[in-house]
Amino acid sequence: MTTATTGAAAARAAGRAKPATMAQALQRAMRDAMAEDPTVHVMGEDVGTLGGVFRVTDGLAKEFGEDRCTDTPLAEAGILGAAVGMAMYGLRPVVEMQFDAFAYPAFEQLVSHVAKMRNRTRGAMPMPMVIRVPYGGGIGGVEHHSDSSEIYYMATPGLHVVTPATVEDAYGLLRAAIASDDPVVFLEPKRLYWSKSDWSPEAPARVEPLGRAVVRRPGTSATLLTYGPSLPVCLEAAEAATAEGWDLEVVDLRSLVPFDDETVAASVRRTGRAVVVHESGGFAGPGAEIAARVSERCFHHLEAPVLRVAGFDLPYPPPMLERHHLPGVDRVLDAVARLQWEAGN
């Protein structure tokens, strides 16, 4: 991935830059938040001594002690439920669910308590809490290790749903999520954990505001609406598309809830065509909402229906077949080709 940010560029200029991975950026975000705010507590399975199965919490227990970074018993509902109680007492838990599918046992706590507590108490009992969920496929994981579960969270009012696609955003958005007074489901694209960038853990780091999409590549022919693990795919597709004469705009949604209608609608109104790209299954997936609201808001600007490029509507495939499932550059380009170019401008 090739995005550049001013922060990183500045750091590089200052000769301090060392490329960092997304996992490291996430770790640094927690570390900085814990150092600044003693109410921030990290908890989950294997997050302490081991530093997490993806090493995202590496070193936190050592630096802040086991009371601040806690290996819990193996019970996701218990973890999230305990975090609710901790938040009730004024702490800011940052909970790790080890893999997407292993967050399901905590679903009831999430939907019936985490998402609703502020509302049911008329604001008396907010739930400042981050639930970190490594999600998506592409890492050769066996079943239950590669789900794209974002729609379950998007459909649950009371939650923010945030997902970074760049190393810089991993830091900036996680800091903002931890600082938020609302519960944030923070979806970490696991196949980008080892993606690198010039962003350096030593560089001055930026907190990104929640709720804002960002244009990663400006373009004029059509808009690719995407997020998380599919951003690199879309950027690559956009590069490839230039050969066909298409100048694609790529929008990284970053925040699925709340949804940044402004940025998205402005882009689609400008280009007149849109494709939503994500790994999650298409049917009743995130792209359904995105396509529906773009169609509502940009109807008279659309030269073609909003198309969706998504995973197939089936249980996530076994490792040896996952490449057939994951939307790749070709599938994105095929969809772009179907945007009824003959019909309009």
Next chain:
Amino acid sequence: MTTATTGAAAARAAGRAKPATMAQALQRAMRDAMAEDPTVHVMGEDVGTLGGVFRVTDGLAKEFGEDRCTDTPLAEAGILGAAVGMAMYGLRPVVEMQFDAFAYPAFEQLVSHVAKMRNRTRGAMPMPMVIRVPYGGGIGGVEHHSDSSEIYYMATPGLHVVTPATVEDAYGLLRAAIASDDPVVFLEPKRLYWSKSDWSPEAPARVEPLGRAVVRRPGTSATLLTYGPSLPVCLEAAEAATAEGWDLEVVDLRSLVPFDDETVAASVRRTGRAVVVHESGGFAGPGAEIAARVSERCFHHLEAPVLRVAGFDLPYPPPMLERHHLPGVDRVLDAVARLQWEAGN
């Protein structure tokens, strides 16, 4: 509700008719299925001696014994998990979740096992099972008793998602669901449990095929796409709309998965305008998928964007405020009015 079916009409003609409620039709469907097929087992909290909190399983334990209609311990994951094991051994469990929100503890069993078992065993281990979930609001229930949780099920490949809106369909669809070799999440609109029809438990009863939508009211101006608890609202709105000169077609989707694109697209192509109506929250709700796929398939037939009339995007309100949340006739008519009538035909 005033739909008529030939079966009921025939029965009435034969002088056998006694109006029945949806709850009774559901009970009769289970009774008939249990009588025909000894592998059908009903289980859940309070389904036996009490006959269920909505009395939908009334009398089954008495007629078929407690081994066929079983009061389980109070643990939803355990209930669904045990049902998985029973299905593995060749039984056809019909599981009752007492209320929508109380199905969440079973979410992991549903998503990771019920939905996936057939696929992960290459068809060797099907999961013929019905999960009955009373859903939706309008009954004055306190929090956690009125959720519209259909999107969680729709977004999970491997499940059928079915919801009746009439007494006749309650019987016919539940029979089909029990006969299905796939797991069916059977969503029962609780505020229609006491709705009556001429359908009689004594009448010869019809098994409805799964996966088919039905036109409940033919019309030409625009199509209302709806299901379950919102069907009566839409039918009433369609009647009221005639006063404004709109002749609305009302489609009862009945099966959310699989989705009957044929019936829906045919209707919308004919009318050129569509409004999706449901109680569930709009954002990332069922209407998102419906609107998105209708827009994809009918793009050049649409005179206006597909609009959505849905519950607000918030936790279900307390009883005294729920009427403000539920989409009613006026909201449907407001949406119809916004279908850009000035623009087209």
Next chain:
Amino acid sequence: MQQRSSTVQEPLAETAHRPTPPPAWRPRTDPAPLLPDTEPLRVLGTDAVADADPALLRRLYAELVRGRRYNAQATALTKQGRLAVYPSTTGQEASEIGAALALEERDWLFPSYRDTLAAVARGLDPVQALTLLRGDWHTGYDPREHRIAPLCTPLATQLPHAVGLAHAARLKGDDVVALAMVGDGGTSEGDFHEALNFAAVWQAPVVFFVQNNGFAISVPLAKQTAAPSLAHKAVGYGMPGRLVDGNDVVAVHQVLTEAVTRARRGGGPTLVEAITYRIDAHTNADDATRYRADGEVETWRAHDPVLLLERELTARGLLDEEGRRAAAEAAETMAAELRERMNADPVLDPMDLFTHVYAEQTAQLREQAAQLRAELEAEGESR
């Protein structure tokens, strides 16, 4: 060849093997002190009553009488349409009250949907306690102000909250105890298990209080568990289990006070099972005759918690006709006030629906709020 190394090639020393326990294994906590007594603790009717503080006994009596009246009044309010639903604790007042009064002011109570009485006994305004069941909002009070978590409807899900809160308090150095209430049915839920395990591992200052009232709606205990007692579950978590007569308010108060004190001193969690009985139906909407015999209810009426205490106090000369009347009158005053206040329609603002979903209202909710406002205005005009 890899497998060779895993088999033993050297000749075997004659004396080499004796049955040694596996290295990881060592006798851990002695289970004996964790096991509950074989009979539920009783204080009323025993000499131990003499050790009880007479002021406490009188207070408990007044609360029991008030609680009984509260249950009757709330049930009556359902018939008048003033409450959407009421799950009564008639017959369980000793458990509700004995538990609530075992807490200090700084402690937290985690009630289930049935436990409005415990909240009221802690001093919460009954109208606020009943908000959920009246239906004007979900939680009618500020949980932090009263240190009473929202009444919890999804069964057993509040237990991990109690653990987390107690754990957080301990981390902060506050000597706060959380008391979590749950029914016999609720003990079957996974959340019960996970909460007790977390509590024991963390040695969190939390007390789990199970009111075994014989039924989960229609399902009797025998279909819920095969355990010797629910209190026996404690040993599997490494915490003490205690069994108490839930209709003996002095015994309940004593057992819970001990458990709370232990927790406060760093001794960790306790599981207490109170044996009691739900005299009324599950809620006003339930018909208990469908699943239980009247005779069973009658047997329990003879073991009524108010009756047991009243007899004892009367026998010991701690209560006379005058005292009884005073308690009854106080209860009646509370009931009259409750009736009056509940007869007034709550003033509701539908726009509240949009106010507390998020800390900052999202653009989307602003739009939806505007839509509702416009509808309400139009409605107002058309009237």
Next chain:
Amino acid sequence: MQQRSSTVQEPLAETAHRPTPPPAWRPRTDPAPLLPDTEPLRVLGTDAVADADPALLRRLYAELVRGRRYNAQATALTKQGRLAVYPSTTGQEASEIGAALALEERDWLFPSYRDTLAAVARGLDPVQALTLLRGDWHTGYDPREHRIAPLCTPLATQLPHAVGLAHAARLKGDDVVALAMVGDGGTSEGDFHEALNFAAVWQAPVVFFVQNNGFAISVPLAKQTAAPSLAHKAVGYGMPGRLVDGNDVVAVHQVLTEAVTRARRGGGPTLVEAITYRIDAHTNADDATRYRADGEVETWRAHDPVLLLERELTARGLLDEEGRRAAAEAAETMAAELRERMNADPVLDPMDLFTHVYAEQTAQLREQAAQLRAELEAEGESR
């Protein structure tokens, strides 16, 4: 006035009250026989070995040696990229094999993701057993044909399946027993609790077998539970708990055979905890040195399951150099065959993705399958 009736107006009979237990309460199951012994059962190294069938002992030995070799071979296959991942049971072979062999052919095994060895010991083709971990499909065998449920990755979620299956078998009148395997970490999950409770209430013929190997990935038992032993959890469900040395294959086999027999005869479920140790890392992807000391592993190597049995058999004259070599050779043959077969690329049809999602392919999946087919054809052409 309603509250009057709830207080007692009549004068009190002097003799009226004694501490009677509450009416619902009766001493239920005696907990004593449910409690596990204070030490894990050992057979090897005791006189009890003399009672064991020598043929069984030799069979167990051959299986242990084969199992050890299987673990080594599967681990080697991960290094060669032939398996996506392998969770080894080196050090746990006695538990895996002792358990598997306690079942009759008609019985069902419910393995966790770690238990391929138990499945193989039951006779399942190792290549089929490893399909999940190779990554060509999720489950590599027909569960009904082998009566082995799919290897289960979401921890403890297969336990309620075992209960349901056992219950269904019993309802059908089949004397089938289900054996459900889970790790020490898995006992913390809510599904563990719910499964055991259902099993006990239904008296389902199921045996729960916990391999306590000291760790859940990096989390040691002490952070997982404070219970005296995991077997002590049984009493809370009203079923017997048994503690066994999980490295003593004869003891494991014996305890499980007893539990299976009991279940088959209608005696209900049992919880067995085997104390064992995971010699390898959690999987090949894990680095165990991050969370445990080498010395600990060494201590356990001295208590190796193969070693314990080999010594015993050698000392008793049931095994000689010849027998050891025969077992090693058989194991090596299995390993060579496995290696060879796993070195062949599996033949995969991507269209299988769409075949078994539903009994009948939906129109939507037909469309998507057509899309993939077209893509694959285009890909083929472009090559």
